[in-house]
Structures are given as C-alpha cells and as structure tokens.
Amino acid sequence: MDKKLVILGGGPAGVTASIYAARKKMDFVLVTKDIGGQILTSGDIENYMGFKNIDGISFVQRLIEQLEYLEVSPLYAEAIDFRVIKEHEFFISLSNGTTIKAENILICTGADHKKLGVKGEEEGIGKGVSYCYTCDAPFYKGKKVIVVGGGNSGFEAAEQLTNYASSITIVEYTDRFRADESLQSKVLKNEKVKALTNHRVLEIHVDEKIGVVGVKLEDMKNQKIYDIEIDGVFVEIGTKPNTELFINSGIKLNKWGEIIIDQNNRTSLLGAYAAGDCTNIFAKQIITAAGEGAKALLGIYHDIIYGVSSLA
Numbered sequence: 001m002d003k004k005l006v007i008l009g010g011g012p013a014g015v016t017a018s019i020y021a022a023r024k025k026m027d028f029v030l031v032t033k034d035i036g037g038q039i040l041t042s043g044d045i046e047n048y049m050g051f052k053n054i055d056g057i058s059f060v061q062r063l064i065e066q067l068e069y070l071e072v073s074p075l076y077a078e079a080i081d082f083r084v085i086k087e088h089e090f091f092i093s094l095s096n097g098t099t100i101k102a103e104n105i106l107i108c109t110g111a112d113h114k115k116l117g118v119k120g121e122e123e124g125i126g127k128g129v130s131y132c133y134t135c136d137a138p139f140y141k142g143k144k145v146i147v148v149g150g151g152n153s154g155f156e157a158a159e160q161l162t163n164y165a166s167s168i169t170i171v172e173y174t175d176r177f178r179a180d181e182s183l184q185s186k187v188l189k190n191e192k193v194k195a196l197t198n199h200r201v202l203e204i205h206v207d208e209k210i211g212v213v214g215v216k217l218e219d220m221k222n223q224k225i226y227d228i229e230i231d232g233v234f235v236e237i238g239t240k241p242n243t244e245l246f247i248n249s250g251i252k253l254n255k256w257g258e259i260i261i262d263q264n265n266r267t268s269l270l271g272a273y274a275a276g277d278c279t280n281i282f283a284k285q286i287i288t289a290a291g292e293g294a295k296a297l298l299g300i301y302h303d304i305i306y307g308v309s310s311l312a
Contacts, residue, residue: 048286152178
C-alpha cells in the first residue's frame with residue numbers, strides 16, 4: 001500500500017489530523033488499534049470546548065461519528081516496525097501483515113500513564129482512580145483524596161486539589177519528596193494537606209456501586225499495614241511516551257523519550273512529523289493534543305504544497 005501520508009494513532013491528535021486531512025482530500029490512512037486512546041479510560045470531561053460535561057466513552061463515540069461522516073475508514077492495526085529508506089520514504093509494517101510505503105508520516109502514538117499495578121486500580125479507573133488532576137480535580141469538592149507521587153506533578157496535583165477536596169494525603173514511596181522546594185513549601189503549609197513518606201499503596205478498595213472507598217497503605221519504615229477511607233486516588237508517578245518504534249530511526253528524542261518537534265510539528269527527519277502526548281509539548285491534555293493534531297496536519301499540507309527545508 002502506498003500513501004502520501006500515514007497518521008499513526010487514534011487519540012485526539014490523530015483523529016483531529018485525520019479530520020483535517022479528509023477535508024483537504026489528501027491521500028492518507030489513519031492507522032490505530034482503537035479510537036480514543038487515553039480518553040477511553042477517562043471519567044467525565046468538563047474542559048473541552050462545546051461540552052459542559054461528557055464522559056470519555058461518549059466523547060469517543062462523537063469522534064467516531066465525525067470520522068464516519070467524513071468517510072474516514074481507519075485501518076485497525078498496530079505498527080510493529082518502522083524503517084527509513086530515505087527522506088520522504090518510509091515503510092511501516094503492521095500487526096495484520098500489511099506494509100505501507102509512505103512519503104510522510106504523522107506520529108500521534110500518545111503516552112501511557114505509569115500505573116501502580118495494585119489490586120483495585122483497573123476497576124477504579126473512571127470511578128475514583130484518576131491520572132489527570134487537571135481534568136478531574138473539580139469532581140472532588142468536599143471529598144477526601146490521596147495523591148500518589150512526591151515529584152512536581154504530584155505536588156501540582158495536590159495544590160490544585162486544595163481548591164476542591166476537604167483533605168489531600170500525598171503518598172511517597174521513598175524517604176523524601178522530589179518536588180521543587182518552593183512548591184513543597186507552598187503545598188505542605190496548607191492545613192488540608194498531609195504528607196506521608198516511606199509509604200506505598202498496596203490496594204485500592206472499590207465498591208461496584210460507589211467507586212473508590214479506601215486504600216490499603218504500607219508504612220515501610222514502621223512495617224505497618226493499615227486502611228484509610230478515601231474517595232479518590234490521583235496517580236501522579238509519570239507517563240511513558242509510546243515512541244519505542246522510533247528509537248534509532250533518525251527521529252530525535254529527548255531524555256524522556258518524547259519526540260522533539262518544532263513549532264510546525266516537524267521532527268528531525270524530513271517527512272516525519274509528530275503531535276500530541278508523544279512529543280515534548282508542555283501540556284498533555286485532550287484539547288492541546290487535538291490542537292496539535294490540527295496544527296501538524298496544516299503544516300504537513302503546507303510542506304507538501306510548498307516544500308520544506310527546516311527541521312526541528
């Protein structure tokens with residue numbers, strides 16, 4: 001299969017790019033294992049324009065309906081190999097046995113939240129277990145929550161949650177927090193916040209009807225295991241970009257494995273572009289990923305029409 005453009009990934013960046021590509025009548029294909037990406041595990045969404053409140057599954061259904069309206073037929077498969085022959089000549093092998101030759105590629109493979117890997121975590125997703133404090137903090141007004149992770153993202157989550165929750169417990173596995181000192185000072189002086197070092201979550205208690213109702217903690221210093229009642233768990237231990245396929249491809253990655261892009265979403269390789277959570281953009285949100293997907297596609301279209309010589 002030969003294509004002018006292959007879009008890899010069906011999250012908000014890839015779907016938005018596909019919608020723009022369809023409207024411009026481009027010769028492209030969207031390759032993805034599913035539509036929605038991380039949105040499939042989201043709870044309610046209140047910060048996307050045009051929706052006062054919509055759950056993740058319903059939001060994804062809207063994306064699918066828009067793709068169908070524009071007659072975009074995704075190729076449902078995973079990319080398992082990526083080879084660069086030369087500039088603007090790429091080969092992508094898929095899990096279904098298909099090989100695509102592409103002149104341009106837009107990488108929208110997203111990132112996965114690192115998980116605790118404890119009992120109850122999967123069952124609690126969307127029911128009190130959250131990986132996005134910016135998205136979900138407002139849902140915990142007057143409730144008790146814990147934040148797992150003592151780095152900057154954990155303390156930023158705690159800081160935002162102080163505007164809503166009645167109590168916030170920060171749980172850190174090691175014997176010290178890793179967040180910036182100024183941020184720690186600001187958060188820890190809030191009377192709502194309790195800090196626990198040398199602690200880890202062993203289990204999340206989930207009631208089928210209510211959702212998260214508590215957690216089992218281990219005090220590793222004192223070798224004590226105990227339960228606490230809680231309404232929400234915010235897991236802030238980092239994300240991992242899905243970029244393994246592009247290591248040693250000529251596409252530059254930063255030390256976190258994110259694809260480095262310029263203001264037009266170009267990578268270090270001519271013909272290769274990237275958008276969304278797999279890149280080095282600051283904000284990892286549904287709306288920013290969608291915006292990046294639109295911007296990337298417009299940039300690709302411009303580069304195809306007028307040519308390009310500058311790279312990230």
